[in-house]
Amino acid sequence: MTKIAEFMQGRYGNDKLNTFIWIVTAVLYVINLFVRNSIIVIVVLLLGALAIFRALSTNITKRLYENNRFLSIYNVVAGFFKRQYMKIRDFKTHRYLTCPYCKAQLRLKKRTGVQQIHCPKCGKDFKKNIFI
Numbered sequence: 293m294t295k296i297a298e299f300m301q302g303r304y305g306n307d308k309l310n311t312f313i314w315i316v317t318a319v320l321y322v323i324n325l326f327v328r329n330s331i332i333v334i335v336v337l338l339l340g341a342l343a344i345f346r347a348l349s350t351n352i353t354k355r356l357y358e359n360n361r362f363l364s365i366y367n368v369v370a371g372f373f374k375r376q377y378m379k380i381r382d383f384k385t386h387r388y389l390t391c392p393y394c395k396a397q398l399r400l401k402k403r404t405g406v407q408q409i410h411c412p413k414c415g416k417d418f419k420k421n422i423f424i
Contacts (some may be wrong), residue, residue: 303348304355309362313343387422 317339324332349355375397382399389398393399394414400407406421 302350304346304350304352307355307359308348308366309359310343312362312366313346317343342381343358389420389422391416392418 304410317336320336321334324331346355346358348398353368375388382388385402387399387400387402389409391398391411391414393416394411396411396413398409398411400409400422404422404424405417408417409420410417
């Protein structure tokens, strides 16, 4: 284990982007078990080589930049799906509305009729008629 630790010293290692690349590689590999396509095999090999290259790279600043760009996209997509999950989970008790001024997602208790709503992000007040 000390030999591996000494070898990895000064190298980039694993991050979220590498984990994502390995997951995509595994999914493509499983798909290829059923489809049997040589193009998928080449893509799997290239993705595996890319992940190994990134993990063993000594250019840490460039790998950090790549990971930060990936995380900015990943957080937007993951946030969207998390909000959709929360909307489904809270369907019986809460409603989700968008502020017309700053476009922030607001979580309100389930009450019907005209509601006076205060946006905590921009501080503006607006009225909204909630039917269901």
